[in-house]
Amino acid sequence: MGQKEFLDMMNFRHACKLFDTNRKISEDDFKYILEAARLSPSSFGMEPWRFLVIENQKIKEDLKPLCWNQNQITTCSHLVIIKTDNKALKDRDYILKMFKRRGLDEESTKAYIKRYENFLKNQNISCWSAKQCYIAAANMMSAAAFIGIDSCPIEGFDKDEVQKYLKVDGKNIEVVLILAFGYRVKNPSKKQRLSLEEIVERIK
Numbered sequence: 001m002g003q004k005e006f007l008d009m010m011n012f013r014h015a016c017k018l019f020d021t022n023r024k025i026s027e028d029d030f031k032y033i034l035e036a037a038r039l040s041p042s043s044f045g046m047e048p049w050r051f052l053v054i055e056n057q058k059i060k061e062d063l064k065p066l067c068w069n070q071n072q073i074t075t076c077s078h079l080v081i082i083k084t085d086n087k088a089l090k091d092r093d094y095i096l097k098m099f100k101r102r103g104l105d106e107e108s109t110k111a112y113i114k115r116y117e118n119f120l121k122n123q124n125i126s127c128w129s130a131k132q133c134y135i136a137a138a139n140m141m142s143a144a145a146f147i148g149i150d151s152c153p154i155e156g157f158d159k160d161e162v163q164k165y166l167k168v169d170g171k172n173i174e175v176v177l178i179l180a181f182g183y184r185v186k187n188p189s190k191k192q193r194l195s196l197e198e199i200v201e202r203i204k
C-alpha cells in the first residue's frame with residue numbers, strides 16, 4: 001500500500017452518525033476488523049482488551065437510551081463494546097501465560113514479570129488498560145475504512161448504566177469504549193483539523 005492509499009483510508013474514515021439499516025457487514029469483513037484489533041500492540045503485550053460484539057437489534061434498542069440516544073447505536077450493523085479485563089492484569093496465571101509465550105529462559109521471564117509488577121504498582125490500572133483498548137479501537141476503525149466500512153467511536157454513554165445492563169462489574173471488567181460499524185447513508189462534511197504547524201514542534 002502506498003502513502004496515498006493510506007491517507008485515502010484516513011480521509012474516508014469519519015465519525016459516522018447514521019448508518020444504512022439495510023446493509024449488514026459480512027462475517028468475513030467483520031472478522032477482518034476483529035483481526036486488526038487482535039494484532040494491535042499493547043503495553044508489555046498484555047492485551048487487556050475484550051470485545052463484546054452485538055448484532056441483536058433488541059439489545060441495541062435497550063442500549064440506545066443509555067448512550068445519549070445516539071442513532072449510531074441502533075442503525076449500525078455491528079456494535080462493539082470494548083471492555084478491559086483489569087483482573088487478568090493482576091492475575092498470576094494470566095501474567096505467567098503472557099510472559100512465558102515469549103519463549104525466554106526462566107530467569108529472563110522472571111525479570112520481565114518483576115519489571116511488569118513494579119510498573120503496575122505505579123499505574124492506575126483502569127486508565128492504563130483503557131489506553132491499550134483505544135489503540136485496538138483505532139486499528140479497528142482504520143481496518144474498516146480500508147475495506148469501505150464506516151464506524152463511530154462512542155464515549156457518549158452512561159458508563160454505570162451500560163455496565164449494569166451488560167452485567168459488567170466495572171471493576172474487574174470495565175466498559176471502556178463503544179464502536180459502531182456499518183455503512184453511511186450520506187457523505188460526511190469536510191474534515192476539520194488543526195494544521196501541522198499548530199500541533200507539531202520539531203528539534204533537529
Ligand SMILES: Cc1cc2nc3c(=O)[nH]c(=O)nc-3n(C[C@H](O)[C@H](O)[C@H](O)COP(=O)(O)O)c2cc1C
Nearest residue numbers: 013014015016017070152153154155156157188191
Ligand atoms: C474517544 C472518542 C469518543 C467519541 N465519542 C463520540 C460520541 O459519543 N458520539 C459521536 O457522535 N462522536 C464521538 N466521537 C467522534 C468525534 O467527535 C470525531 O472523531 C471528531 O469530531 C473528528 O471527526 P471525524 O472523526 O469525523 O474526523 C468520539 C471520538 C473519539 C475519539
